[in-house]
Amino acid sequence: MTVALLPLSVPAAGHASPMESEAIAQTVATDATPSGMLTALAGVEREWSHISFKVTDHDARVQAMTALADQAGQLASQYPGHAEPLIWQALTLSSLAGLKGGMGALSLAREARTLLETAGRLDYRAVGGAVPTSLGSLYYKVPGFPLSFGDDDKARRYLEEGLAINPDGLDANYFYGDFLFEQGDYRKAAEVLAHGLAVPLTPDRPVWDAGRRVEIRSLLKRAQQKLAAG
Numbered sequence: 001m002t003v004a005l006l007p008l009s010v011p012a013a014g015h016a017s018p019m020e021s022e023a024i025a026q027t028v029a030t031d032a033t034p035s036g037m038l039t040a041l042a043g044v045e046r047e048w049s050h051i052s053f054k055v056t057d058h059d060a061r062v063q064a065m066t067a068l069a070d071q072a073g074q075l076a077s078q079y080p081g082h083a084e085p086l087i088w089q090a091l092t093l094s095s096l097a098g099l100k101g102g103m104g105a106l107s108l109a110r111e112a113r114t115l116l117e118t119a120g121r122l123d124y125r126a127v128g129g130a131v132p133t134s135l136g137s138l139y140y141k142v143p144g145f146p147l148s149f150g151d152d153d154k155a156r157r158y159l160e161e162g163l164a165i166n167p168d169g170l171d172a173n174y175f176y177g178d179f180l181f182e183q184g185d186y187r188k189a190a191e192v193l194a195h196g197l198a199v200p201l202t203p204d205r206p207v208w209d210a211g212r213r214v215e216i217r218s219l220l221k222r223a224q225q226k227l228a229a230g
Contacts, residue, residue: 037079044072044088045205052095053211065096076115083126086119091130094138109142113149125165129172133162137175140182155179163192168199170212178219186226193220 051064069092076085094112097105113135120131136158144150159176166172173196180189196216202209 033082033084034079037075037082037085040075041084041088044068044075044092045208048088048092048095049205049208049211053207058099062096062099065092065099068092069096081122083119083123083131086115086122087127087130087134090115090119090134094134098141103147106142106148109138109148113138128169129162129165131162132158132165133169133172133175136160136162136179140179152179152183168195170196170199170202170209170216172196173199174212174216174219177216177223181219181223181226186223190220190223190227193223 047064047068051061051068055061055064069089072085072089072092076089079085090112093108093115097108097112100108116131116135116138119126120135124131136155138155139149139151139158140155142148142150156179159172159179163169163172163176173192177189177193177196180186180192193216197213197220
């Protein structure tokens with residue numbers, strides 16, 4: 001089984017992405033959003049990006065992502081009632097599931113789904129729409145019944161909701177484009193992916209931005225090759 005290495009993703013408001021999505025460091029702290037939480041989560045995002053796009057040794061990636069998932073979980077416990085730590089805990093767990101693969105990853109994917117659903121009840125639009133984008137990616141990456149909860153219809157709905165929240169999000173466009181490619185809709189996939197590449201760079205998240213664009217270019221090339229082959 002393959003599970004997406006999410007941001008959100010981790011998608012920023014405006015031009016940044018979710019899962020992947022919004023750059024947490026740019027979020028304006030309010031009385032309801034502790035600045036210490038945002039600073040800590042910005043560190044989680046930087047480490048997630050480094051592990052996902054810079055660490056090449058598989059065992060080292062698993063070890064580092066496991067530690068990061070524990071760190072994100074501690075932040076979620078430290079700041080109850082906030083969607084952002086739950087989202088990042090979910091993103092690290094789904095990334096860990098993708099790294100581990102196989103049946104053992106299914107429990108991690110289920111835990112990530114539960115965390116995202118909980119975060120969505122608190123703030124469905126948080127982190128640039130990371131909740132629907134990340135849920136969508138989980139629903140099309142995991143197996144369907146009876147092995148797991150995979151569901152292409154739910155995936156499409158969530159991914160389209162994520163794109164509606166953050167139409168210029170790098171992750172929102174990438175994961176929706178990847179889903180469309182897997183569905184055989186190469187023309188629409190190419191359109192969505194090309195739009196993703198056209199959005200402005202995210203200078204405060206250079207590792208994630210560059211890494212995700214490499215993935216988008218690769219997938220866009222494959223979609224164009226499918227279209228050229230008729």
